Amino acid sequence: MKASRLPKDSKSPVFREFLSTLRTVARSEATVLLTGEVGVGKSAAARELHTASDRVVGPLVEVSLAALAPSLVESALFGHEAGAFTDARSARLGCFRRADRGTLVLGDIDLLPLEAQVKLLRVLQERVVEPVGAEGSVPIDVRLVATTGSDLATLVAAGAFREDLYFRLAVVPMEVPPLRVRLEDLPDVARAIVAERSAQLGVPAVELTEEALARLAEHPWPGNVSELENALERVLVLGGSIDAASLDFLGEATAGAGDELARRALAAGLSVDDLQAAMMRRAMEEERGNLSAAARRLGMTRRALEYRLKSQNGEAAEAEA
Secondary structure (H helix, E strand, C coil): CCCCCCCCCCCCHHHHHHHHHHHHHHCCCCCEEEECCCCCCHHHHHHHHHHCCHHHHCCEEEEEHHHCCHHHHHHHHHCECCCCCCCCCCCECCHHHHCCCEEEEEECHHHCCHHHHHHHHHHHHHCEECCECCCCCEECCEEEEEEECCCHHHHHHCCCCCHHHHHHHCCEEEECCCHHHCHHHHHHHHHHHHHHHHHHHCCCCCCECHHHHHHHHHCCCCCHHHHHHHHHHHHHHHCCCECCHHHCCHHHHCCCHHHHHHHHHHHCCCCHHHHHHHHHHHHHHHCCCCHHHHHHHHCCCHHHHHHHHHHHHHHHHHHHC
């Protein structure tokens, strides 16, 4: 298994369910919106959608909107005619036409300018593109997969993203589970990364000790698989074995995480009670309602979590009354 790809199977019930749903959705033509945290593997999930679909014989075109200047987005996506604007010396097909009969992955869809959002909506509705400077439209046959690390519903409410486009993109919304909720897969993912990076760097592949795996499992991985890749590559470059001592630097990455979270919460006007309620709710969601597992994540006893949840629900009921 390459680290840049999704595993064929998973030891994690959460991720196994995600993979099953992903491969079921792949067999359809539905537009998919993949969401998730930074480094969680949204691009890998998009590639899996293409690979598991009937469009695998066609092209897979991946575009990161974060890498495009706003003035070039329309040309990059929809193409342009020669002479359409300054420096347009020759015609350009654009990503949609290059992905014809295949799959187009639009990464960081939240960064799409509002003017281009209107044109993308038309593409999805009418299945045609109109290159910049062209007098007519060109039919296309493309399956679209969009990815984002942002909450598009929040952007819609703020007027930064079109609601009609959001619903067109989120025909099948899927959230890629973070690494911390599928720690059962961490040893296999880590070994795959070590094998892949060792070959790329031209250094000997080394075994991960049990102590190293235990240390990796203790880390919260806010950067998910990307952070894991960077951490293991750092150790490989420095040489030696991958043991617990060689991973001591992991604590440095989260040393100021609490201060940063506090700063952002205060700036947003959140109280301690707001944060506590949000953390408990999130822990219960990620642990699929398992009180004991959620309590471990929060650093409290199962009884304490159960009591606080009941108190919180009681307060909510009183407020509604």
